[in-house]
Amino acid sequence: MRILAAMICCLFVTTSLHGQKKKREPLTEAQVEKIAEAGIEPNARVGLYTQYLNEHADAIKALSVRAKTEARASKLNDALEDFSALLDELGDNLDTFADRKADIRKSLKPLTEAAPRWQAILRGLMGEQGYDLARKEAIESDEDLVDQAQRLLQEQTDYFKQHPDEVGQDRWEPK
Numbered sequence: 001m002r003i004l005a006a007m008i009c010c011l012f013v014t015t016s017l018h019g020q021k022k023k024r025e026p027l028t029e030a031q032v033e034k035i036a037e038a039g040i041e042p043n044a045r046v047g048l049y050t051q052y053l054n055e056h057a058d059a060i061k062a063l064s065v066r067a068k069t070e071a072r073a074s075k076l077n078d079a080l081e082d083f084s085a086l087l088d089e090l091g092d093n094l095d096t097f098a099d100r101k102a103d104i105r106k107s108l109k110p111l112t113e114a115a116p117r118w119q120a121i122l123r124g125l126m127g128e129q130g131y132d133l134a135r136k137e138a139i140e141s142d143e144d145l146v147d148q149a150q151r152l153l154q155e156q157t158d159y160f161k162q163h164p165d166e167v168g169q170d171r172w173e174p175k
Contacts, residue, residue, distance in 0.1 A: 026082035026089075027052060042097040046107035049090040050114055056083045057118045064125050073130025080122075080134035087141040091148055098152055103160060103168050108153045115146045 038044035066072050122139045
């Protein structure tokens with residue numbers, strides 16, 4: 001009976017450990033460090049995310065022209081998941097900076113110019129079983145970010161026309 005109980009316990013432990021995947025990190029340690037160094041500087045952070053998204057989009061494009069193999073599909077799936085994660089992280093940062101009324105118009109312009117290129121790369125990928133879901137999620141995340149960035153750019157343009165004394169601020173302070 002003890003042997004049976006021990007085997008069942010081992011089975012549960014093995015199953016739970018197998019089910020835990022290591023969370024992928026879309027950025028390298030150096031990139032994470034640069035973002036941390038940018039700290040609360042909104043334009044610097046948005047600029048870095050835009051740069052890293054451009055790099056990821058280029059990697060996806062490079063993978064897309066390789067011969068169709070399972071390894072390629074797996075790499076594309078991972079790259080697309082990383083791309084989506086970065087888009088979501090940037091969206092969260094934009095929300096934070098919008099709440100603070102930080103003037104990020106300077107960094108929103110390059111972002112809104114780069115996003116259509118990302119969209120073209122994602123839509124140019126032919127859907128394959130190994131990464132089609134990740135591709136669809138990346139397209140949706142990109143569309144959401146484009147909408148958010150354009151809306152935020154318009155809101156900020158309007159806000160800073162009405163509050164010219166706050167232009168260039170990193171954080172809104174209640175008076």
